Amino acid sequence: MDEQMRGLLDAMDRLQGLLDAVVAITRENELPSVLYRIVTTAMDLVGARYGALGVLAPSGDELEQFITAGLTEEERAALAGTDFPHGRGVLGQLIHHPEPLRVDDIAAHPASVGFPPNHPYMGTLLGVAISVRGEIYGDLYLSERQDGDPFDADDESVVIALAGAAGIAIENVRLFERAREGAEQFQRLLLPTLPDLRPFTAAAVYRPAAEPSQLGGDWYDAIPLPGNVVAVVIGDVVGHDLPAAAAMASTRNMLRALLFDRSSAPGTILSQLDHTLQAITENPITTTTLARIEPDEGGWRLSWSTAGHVPHLLLAPGRPAEYLFADPGLPLGVDPGLPRPDHSCFVPPGATVVFFTDGLVEHPDHPIDQSLAELTELATEYASLPLDDFVQALADHHPSDGHDDMAVLALRTPPA
Template identity: 50%
Template structure:
């Protein structure tokens, strides 16, 4: 009984659908000591749309070359959706010859998996490792696991729908990037790979009235609808404040903090606000201030990638009266600047410093790629599983002299 409960727990713990299906067949096969196992997912026509196997090598799977058909013995599971136990497969009236390359199987135990009363797929096993036929206890175990599997599959499908809808909602709050004078820009948003949550990560870029590109990235604390709402309000207010007030970035952040305290009681958020001004014929001056946000990563034309570390100031929501410093650097044309949220560099196993070092190393190696490809590979460098949302804004600085020539 303890092993059965452990198997049910393993099946019920998976929320990603394909992982859940693989787990179902693997733990079930182990529990009944089967040499082979498979879970066939059925389509609307009652044929197999996908197959998850256990004990079948990739070479054998490729040699068979096709999904099994729901005929012969498997047809009985379709016609009579209840457990099926066969002690001598070749002697059964419904047996059909195995296709070339298919392992010879002597005994069979199968059961349908029902999701909301409809057959979702067939779970079946062949050949106990002891060489004995499957028993009545095996049949009862598999039936119990199939019942738990139906609930797990429904939960995984619900998880996928929620995740998809959450991501669509989050992306709808993020603006398209405008044309930025003299800059090439690319942005990406990637939701957390954990349980679907609405996040507060965002990016933005606008052209100011004086013709200066303005860049923003931020992260509101929390993962719920209120965080997403506050994120949308902060990004919109910051856009308006930056456009209306020709002031240093630190002063604009102070104005934003005061408004947030008045409207929301000071929600916690980090923000990086930057201006990129033309500096002579071949450089740009980056003016920036941060509210507790991580430093931008510079990929210069010459030299190694480096973080523009400086006093980050305090996050929004602490107190609007505390001053935040402004910082500036002259950056050569052709350089690339990366603004990001902490989800891109969080490394639960090794800490933030390790994650930032890894990002800098990867970006340094990929610096010459087109921006779109660079952004995709920077997201991929963290693997498939991000523990937090990620917002990434990348800009490549053009030639100011060429820009002025185009204006003339």
């Protein structure tokens, strides 16, 4: 009776372990993380020291990827320079005959071709194929139980069950990635390619949020106007969905039309935009900065108005970087009846003005002042780079936590 009870408890523990493993796998939302999690949870379920997942090449007769777990740093170092297994020997047995495979002595198996030099000892093997939508995706391999015993039928059964859940998890994350890639591509198609802005140079970059989301509301634009004048806009529509992307596109296009009225100051144009949006759309709240740069004696004059947006950064030769703090005004969609203040400053030759959205600097664990200071240091460090490399560097090393999408547009005045 005690043995029966112990066996029942062991079975319940293993079932609970399997359920926990399935939950852990389905929580992952990146394919590399899913594949590695499959290996480690399989190892935990059967107490294996080593584990690997071989992903089949499109031809289906060899492995194109091999994810491993369990190797110590010393074992990995000893195998440095050794190519990963492509599916010959015992591993290939499972590729060509995708039934569960249990081997008590790998070296004695008829298909064995031995191990490469410096490979850790592996005597036992449990292999199970993983199918996705009815096709073999790859093979899960486990070796060396921690207790020294060979793998048994119970181990095989639980790994087969895990492989079934793994196939579903792989398919789900692949579908999710395709949807996310499509959404990101759509977002990028909504953003313009910057035109020739001579005598200025300009560069822009957009990065989606690190965490999976749908679409973003960040956008930028730059429009050349007569008389060596350039209008620059950057903004962020509240939300991460299709309506936010649609609102971003409609707001940008309306603003483009209004920008050709050169006689109006940026604040007046933003007020016109706010009234228009309220009258004919149901767009969500939007923050934006509209700036215009034009010739001034000995340099350039930057005029701007802000609708609740973060300040832009001025990098001028021979002086410290500075944020152009000014009355930010209300975001679009709050109260179009309130006046929008205009601001201006002199910009010397060879200077760079950096416009960005809050996704570049927001971090829930850091005050905004700290993030802005970090961005100043980054911008100063990379200021000598070509402008395309400069904006990429800011996006690569941003001080935010990456929870939001981000856009950066930099405009550089011609040298003296």
